[in-house]
Amino acid sequence: MESSPTGSSREESAISRLVLWNIDLTLLDVGRVMRAAYAEAFEKVTGEPLVYLTSVAGRTDSEMFFEFCARNYVDVEPDTSILGEFLDALEESFGRRAEELPAKGWAMPGAAASLAAVASMPDTVQTVVSGSTRANATAKLAAFGLDSYLDLSIGGYGSVNYPKSSLIQSIRLHAAGEGGRAYTEKETVFVTDSAPDVRAALIGGAVPVAVLSGSMTEGQLREAGAIAVLPDLTDPRAVMTAVHQVTA
Template structure:
């Protein structure tokens, strides 16, 4: 019998954790440090990469961008997040069922778990580390915002990294993305990978179904439902 190598990639914000308060404070500080004046309006964040959020935020605040803005803003984001790592525990939270679902999927044979996120790597790692989820995920092979690739391309990159590290091949249909926004659904479709969407972010279940998610769940609280969906989507 052929062994199925399965890869589960997790979105972080509003799928596994909610650190919205800290994120808003960090963006305000990074904007002030980079532009030299207070942030008035932050761009929408669900399903987007950091560079998309930064460029739209700059436009919303009447900033004429230059080539220096993106790297400077990303550096400021990383520095501001690092100084608030304690706030992640105080004001952040792990969403219902996330910890239990990570544990349950981790017990499946031939299954690896990592992240696919629009956050830059240092901030993504801080979020899951400070909220106690890092030991359940292989963060070394994750897909992170790097200013170049779309989320669909980052999904492919994470799949390739995980395969190279583990000495196996993760097929498109054996790589499941779990996320919470229609933009994440679109990224999974482009990468030809199945997606489980949870209505724990700003999108409703109806919007996620309308975007074409393979499975839509209200939350991660029903661990068995998530595991069953992963198994069914990957042919087990």
């Protein structure tokens, strides 16, 4: 995990709040393009068509690949290099489709304004915890001008074969840079639309704030452990208030 661009410690930067964002269905939706990239990459490395998909909620691309294999009756060894081949093929396939993102996808209403609002909060840094590889996550955000509000150098990505809970924990430990103390659980927020992500936040040591932009109901998100649930991101002040209240 890379350190912050300045490499400053917590005391030097005075950062006391870490806000993590899920990307897909929380900040944007590029599912049509992503599914085409999955299918192409899967067939390229396995020689078999990707007929049966799996839920992306709370999953990383590394986790999804092995479930794709299981659901499509493709035998692979977990310790082989095929996962790396798949991720490379996925980045290549998605990269070729990057120009399609504005036409076939969209940013969630209020996403840019909410990111800007949270970025303006004192003593706050924000980044992403994404199931996508770093290259693909960056391409998604850049397509809608959302990348400028985030420190992507300290994010957690599906490029490594770890669950999101581990990615959250790693960011908490390293986001302040070398010499900086780890962010505590009460200083870390994970904003997401899915119940699996809410559970990952609790395991990884972050306060889960949910948004009703995916397929989950408020009841499902609260049952999973969400401390606050927002109807959407169209009210930046409400987003700021939720982040402030759960870290106060």
